[in-house]
Amino acid sequence: MNVQNQVKAVQNGVNTEALLGARAALADMPAAAQFTWRATCEWVDGTHSRSVVKGFFGLGEEQSHTKSFTVESDHPPQFAAADNGPTPIEIVLSALASCLTGGVAAVAQHRGIQLHAVTAKVEGDMDIAGVLGIDADVRNGFSAVRVSFDIDADATADEIAALVAQSQKRSAVFDIVTNPTNVSVSVA
Secondary structure (H helix, E strand, O other): OOOOOOOOOOOOOOOHHHHHHHHHHHHHOHHHHOOEOOOEEEEEEOOEEEEEEEEEEEOOEEEEEEEEEEEEEOOOHHHOOOOOOOOHHHHHHHHHHHHHHHHHHHHHHHHOOOEEEEEEEEEEEOOOOOOOOOOOOOOOOOOEEEEEEEEEEOOOHHHHHHHHHHHHHHOHHHHHHHOOOOOOOOOO
16 A cells, blocks of 8 residues: 655745745755844824834845835823834734744644634733833833643644744744843944
8 A cells, every 4th residue: 555645735824935935945955044134113193103114135145025014112191202103112013923923823824734813912021110210120111921722633632742842932023032132322
């Protein structure tokens, strides 16, 4: 009897063939894998600001999204602000959730796992006494961040856990949040 391995066709909206092709091409051209991502932020009023994302450098030359993206940021009325958008902290949490969720979809597609629903809930704990200058010994950032996934997929619990683990391993935003990064700030 001839037994063949059958690859289960799934559709999670990720073109893994293109991603794997890009990975192979970049492995042969490491300089092309050097990217510089950009955002330009302008103050609107109070604590309200507007960031625009359009261009970036990668694959050895200037690149551009197909359109500009705008991200509004502000603070809630509890901080005497107009609440015109999420706080920058909430944008960081959203970025972490988005990066991990996108990774789950890509890994699932590559592994032939059909997703039906993926929800990531992210919480970050912060003592704002540091930010407000009440206590100089209190860190301005998170003291803890928790990510919880609810995933409905044609997979076992172990396979789902492996999807999340691989997404976490490859997530740029997870790395940014969990590891120190050299940041320089200057005034033009």
